[in-house]
Amino acid sequence: MSIDLNTIWFILIAVLFTGFFFLEGFDFGVGILLPFIAKDDQERRVVINTIGPHWDGNEVWLLTAGGAIFAAFPNWYATLFSGFYLALFVILVAMILRGVAFEFRSKDDNPRWRKTWDYALFIGSFLPALLWGVAFANIVRGVPIDESMTFTGNFFTLLNPYSLLGGVVTLTLFILHGGLFLTMKVEGVILDRAKAVVSRIRMVVVVVVLLFVGYSYFETTLFEGFTIVQGIGLVVAVAALLGAAALIYQKKFGLAFIGTGLTIIGVVLFLFGGLFPRVMPSSLGAEFDLTIYNASSSPYTLQVMTIVALIFVPLVLLYQGWSYWVFRKRVTVDSHLEY
Amino acid sequence: MEVLDLARLQFASTTLFHYIFVPLTVGLSLIVAIIQTQYVITGDETYKKMAKFWGKLFLINFAMGVVTGIVQEFQFGMGWSEYSRFVGDIFGAPLAIEALMAFFVESTFIGLWIFGWDKLPKKVHLFSIWMVAFGTTISSLWILIANSWMQNPVGYELVDGRAQMTDFGAVIANPNIFRQFPHVVAAAFVTGGFFLIAISAYRLLRTSETIEKLMFTRSLKTGLIFSLASILFVIGTGHLSGQFMVEKQPMKLAAAEGLWESEAPAGMSFFQIGDENERTAIVNIQIPSLLSFLTFDNFEGLVPGINDLNSFYQEQYAEIYGPDADYVPPMIWMLYWSFRAMVGFGMLMTLLALVGIFFWWRGSLANKRWFLVILPFTVVLPYIANSTGWMLTELGRQPWIVQGLMRTEQGLSPNLTPVDLWISLIGFTVVYGVLAIADIFLLWKFATTGTGSDSNLPLPDSSSGDLQLKSAY
Secondary structure, three states, X not given: OOOOHHHHHHHHHHHHHHHXXXXXXXXXXXXXHHHHHOOOHHHHHHHHHHHOOOHHHHHHHHHHHHHHHHHHOHHHHHHHHHHOHHHHHHHHHHHHHHHHHHHHXXXXXXXXXXXXXXXXXHHHHHHHHHHHHHHHHHHHHOEOEOOOOOEOOOHHHHOOHHHHHHHHHHHHHHHHHHHHHHHHHOOHHHHHHHHHHHHHHHHHHHHHHHHHHHHXXXXXXXXXXOOHHHHHHHHHHHHHHHHHHHHHHOOOHXXXXXXXXXXXXXXXXXXXXXHOOEEEOEOOOHHHOEEOOOOOOOHHHHHHHHHHHHHHHHHHHHHHHHHHXXXXXXXXXXXXXXX | OOHHHHHHXXXXXXXXXXXXXXXHHHHHHHHHHHHHHHHHHHOOHHHHHHXXXXXXXXXXXXXXXXXXXXXHHHHHHHHOHHHHHHHHHHHHXXXXXXXXXXXXHHHHHHHHHHHOOOOOOHHXXXXXXXXXXXXXXXXXXXXXXXXHHHHOOOOEEEEOOEEEEOOHHHHHOOHHHHHHHHHHHXXXXXXXXXXXHHHHHHHHHHOOOHHHHHHHHHHHHHHHHHHHHHHHHHHHHHHHHHHHHHHXXXXXXXXXXXXXXXXXXXXXXXXXXXXXXXXXXXXXXXXXXXXXXXXXOOOOOOXXXXXXXXXXXXXXXXXXXXXXXXXXXXXXXXXXXXXXXXXXXXXXXXXXXXXXXXXXXXXXXXHOHHHHHHHHHHHHHHHHXXXXXXXXXXXXXXXXXXXXXEEHHHHOOOOOOHHHHHHHHHHHHHHHHHHHHHHHHHHHHHHHHOOOOOOOOOOOOOOOOOHHHHOOO
C-alpha cells in the first residue's frame, strides 16, 4: 500500500496536535491546578517553575500545527480559522495573558501584581484547555460549510452539548495529566496535594471520556466506516485511562502519567482516524466536506514541505528531549527559582 | 466602518504592536550572546553581570514578542481566509518552516538559557543564547521570505484562481529578500544598539559605583559600535530597496515621494502638502534631480508618477477589475511622512552614533554630560524608524494584498461581521494596552535599578541554603 503525500501531511498534523496536547496538556493542567495546589507565594513559584523551562517550547507545537495546516491544507486553515473566529480570539487572548504571566509574575514582589498574574495563569490555562476540546469536537461533529468552503454559522453554532462535553474531556484530562506531571516534579506538601487531587478526579475523567465516546456514536460520523486505526486509538485511549486510574490507586504516579499521555495519543488517533480522509466535514452535506484532497496544497509544495519536515522534526524532538533531560530533577523551595 | 476597514485596522495595529518587540528581540539576543561570549572567554565577572542585566531586559521584551506573535500565526486565516486560500500553497510554506526551524529553537533554548545558568556547563549555556540569537534571525528570514512574495511574487503559476508554487528555490531567492532581509535585520541590530546606548547613558549619569560605571561604559561602547556598523548597512540596503522598488513597485515609490506626475529628471521632495482628492501637490519643495539620482544613479532618469501609473494599471487590469478600478494607495500623506520619518530618524541615529564614537576616540565620552543627557531619549528613534518603515512597505503595496495578483478586498474572510471585528479589535486593543503598561513598568524598573547581580549567587546544591535569597530572580 502506498501512502500519498496528502495522507502523510494529515498524519503529520495529527502528530503535531498530539505533541501539543501531550506537552501543553500537562502545562495547562499545572496552570489550572496552581491556585488549588499551592497555598503561598513560594509554593506557587515552585509549581510554576516545574513548567518554567518548557511551556514556551510546548506551545510551539501548536504554532507549528497551525503553520503546517496553512502550508499543506490552505483551505482547511482558511475555513477553520475564519469560521472559528471568535473562539480563536478567546484562545489567543488567554494564551497571550498566560505567556506573559510566566515571565512577568515574579519580577515584582507586590502581592497584588503577583495575584493578578496568578489569575492570568489560571484563566489562560483553563480557557484553552476547554476550548481546544470544544473546537475539535465541533470539527468531528461537522459545522456548516457551504459550496465555497465558507463557514456559514456563528459563534453560537459552536456551542452545542456535544462540543461542550468535548471541552470538558480535554479540560479534565489535562488537569489529571498536569497533576500527574506535578507528582513527578515536586516534593513535600505540594506533592501530597498533587497526589490527593489526581486521586480525587481520576474517576471523573474516566466517566467524562466514556460519556464522550458514547455521545460520539450518536452525534458524529466517527463510527461509520470504523477503521482499524480508530479502533486502536479507542482501545488505547480507554485502556490507558483505566490503567492510569488503577495506577493512581496503587500510588504509581509516574506510570499513571504515561497512561494519561497514551490516553491523549489514543484520543487524537480516534478523532483524526475518524475524520480521515476528511479534515472538516460539513453539516450541510457530505459534498461540501473539506478533505485532504480538496483542501490541499499542490503536490510540489507537499513534496518540499515533506523534505523540510523530515529534516527538522527529528531535530526538534532531539533538542526538546534534551531540554527535558536537563531539567529532569524535582523542583523544591530550595531550588533556584527563575520564575 | 466596514468589515474590510476594521480587518485592515486590526491586522495593522496588532502587527505594528508585535513589531515593537521583535527588533529588540533580534538585536538584543545577539548582543547578549556577544557579551556572554566575552564573559566565557575572559572569565571577567563584569561581563557576566552585563549579560544578566541585558538578559533580563531581553526576557521581558521577548515574552511580549512571543505572545503577540501567536496572533500573527493565526490571523491570516481568521481575517483573511480568501487570501490564505489564494497564497497558501506558497505563503504557508515559509510560515511552517519558520515554526519548525526557528520557533522551536528559540523557545527551547531560551528555556535552557533562563534556567540553565547553574545547571549547564558554561559553554553549553553560552551555546543556548547563541541558538536563541540564531533562531530569532532565522525567524526573520522566513517571515520576510513570505512577505517578499507579497511584494514581488515569484516562482508560481496561477492554477484555478490560486497561486501554486512551481519553484521553491525562486521563492526563497526572491530578489526582494536580498534587500529586505539585511535591511530589516540590521535595523533590528540598531534597535538593540540604541537600547544599550540609551540605558547605559542613563545609568552612567546616576552611578558613582566603580563596577556599574565599568558595566555601563562597556555597554555604551558596545551599543555605539553595534549601532554605527549596523546603521551603515541599513542605509546601504535601504538605498538598494528603493532602486528595486521603482522596478517592481513603482507606485509605492511614487506614493512615498508624493510624486503625482512623472518627472525626468525627478526632484526629491522634502516638504509637501498634497491634495489627495485632486491628486496633485499644493505645496512642494524639491531638490532638483535628486530622486532620479537616488533611483537610477544618474541625473536624467524618468521616475513614473502616481497618476500615470494609475492610468497604466487601469489599462493593464481592465479585464479583471474593470476600467475604473483605482490603483492609488489610500493615505498618501501617511506614506510620504512615514518615509521621511524613517529616513530622517535613521540619519539622526547615524549622526548620534558618529558623535558618540568621536567622543570615545577623543577619550571624552564620559565627560560629555550634555551628550549623556540626550542619549536616553534616543531609545525611541529606532522604534519610530522601524514602524514607519513597515507602514511604508505595507501601505505602499495597497490596494494590493499580493502585488499585481490580488487586491486587498478580495482577501477578506467572507463570513465575518462587523460585530466579530469590533469584539476582537477592542479586545486586542485593551489587552495589548494593559500589557504595554506592565511591560514598560518592568523594563523601567530593571533598566533603572537592575544590577545584573541579583541571581548571581553560587550554585545551590538543592538540599540546603537560603531560599529567600536564591529565589530572588
